Amino acid sequence: MSTPTHSQLVTFSNERGLRPTLDELCQNTQLLIRLRWAAGLGILSVTAVARFVLDIHLQTAPLMVIGVAVLAYNSLLSFTCRGDTTPRQVERVAWGQIILDWVAMTALVHFTGGITSPALIYFVIHAALAGTVLLPWQARGLAVLATAIVVGIALAERNGMLPHVSIPQFEMSDTLYTNRAYIIGVVFFFGTAIVTLSELVTRIAQRLRQREERIRQLYDARSTFLRVATHELRAPLGAGLSLMHNIQQGYAGEFTPQQGEILDRVTRRLEGLRTLIDDLLTLAASQEVTAAHVPLEPVSVCSVLDKIIEREMPNAERKNIQLTCDKTTDAGVVMAGDIGLGIILGNLLNNAIKYTPEGGKVNVKYRLNRPAQRVEITVSDTGIGIPAEDMPRLFDEFFRASNTKTLPVTGTGIGLSTVRTLLDRYQGHITIESEEGKGTTVQVTLPLAPRQSLGDK
């Protein structure tokens, strides 16, 4: 059975917090990359507008360079997180982009006035975004580092180690950047803001991750429970029924007609129980199969259909039912789950045989609908049919039509709802036509897998 993709999750839980999953890292990186396009273009356009329209005195050249550089490294970054990047690579990209962004932001801040720069606020925003992919201690560390950088720029400019670039319109006086009180004030507000915001963001991200992890654990536990429980439930039934069959078939000596009748009744109830357990396991299996993270694969419909028909043939023969199959081709590949497709076709055929009395007919037709690019499987029987008033509720879980209850058939009603869930996942359709007392025809269609050349085979 293919391992679900949650084995790819980079979850590692300890007091330091849950690491972001691969999916999360990829998604957030994509988001940052998209925002960065806007940022880069923003720097370029705002600089142009400020200088040439609003006549604000800026050092346009360095700012343009920064804008272009941002766009440049962003296009490099955007080639990652596609197709088959390894978790290692994704992490490296996540960190790489933070570092590159910081270099760009530091430069931006410097060229727009250092401690008097209105662009300081972007550091704070960036810290929030970065917090979505970092662990709490990392985010805190970066926040402190950012504050240190700002302090560094302020002191370097004050002491003349770094030339101060001033934007006159944004400075109340041209010595504002040396004013100690001003520096302390800005650093204080900046520092508290960035630390608070990044803390907030990482906490929210952590809580989300914990919830996801919890849900996944619950789901796994439930799956395991169902699997184990049904196996443990089946074993005694298997043994008990095997012994019953022995008595009924005469291998344990003679029995009175009344005893025989009791044996039949008991066997029937136990068979019903067995079917219920089987259906519950199918339901559980199909829920795993239809879970969003399980990938679909190309499946040859005909090969599954052939196996199902072979499997159901003895059941048909036992009731003297003529089971026939018409197909003009063996081609036809759909995107589905191998097991899931087997469940769908098995359920349809099983129902047809189950609800057709002795001596009846069940026919399976398989064809490719080339214009519609779909595969069509039609199962028709000469069975008891479905009463018109029951048709709307057929796909409800545990529903059994009113005319089945008086028959000696064991059906739990789980089947069709499972079939529908699976078909939704595979983008298939199902239509049912029936006339009570005459028979039922069920047609399932599925879209062909893309790039399937119908000319083959």
Place this chain on the structure above:
Amino acid sequence: MTKKILVIDDDPDLVLAVRMPLESAGYKVFSAGTQAEGLAAVDEVKPDLIILDVMMDTHTAGFQLAQKLHGAGANPAHKAIPILMVTAVHQTTPLRFAPDEDYLPVDAFIDKPINPKALLDLVSSLLQKT
């Protein structure tokens, strides 16, 4: 000559359910309850057919035993004995358990609950092949 059948299954009720029809059809039936006992019995009894349950003390005990008896590197004397595997897989997931040369080296499958008549038919056809 009376054919000997070795039943390897840890469920005594199933062993009985299998023993009854086989003995009434004239076969001599031996049984073993674990993988280890089973392997020892194969050499001791030298059966004409082995009936093996898919799960015994552990979930894969049946498969493992089948591999030991018929898999690559197995004793040729063991490989010659046909194996009938008793499975508990329910009807809608049979696709994984078709007798497959590469994967599971058994000669036939039968589902639980056992249908005694079906079992006898299968056993006689397997014994005729050898």
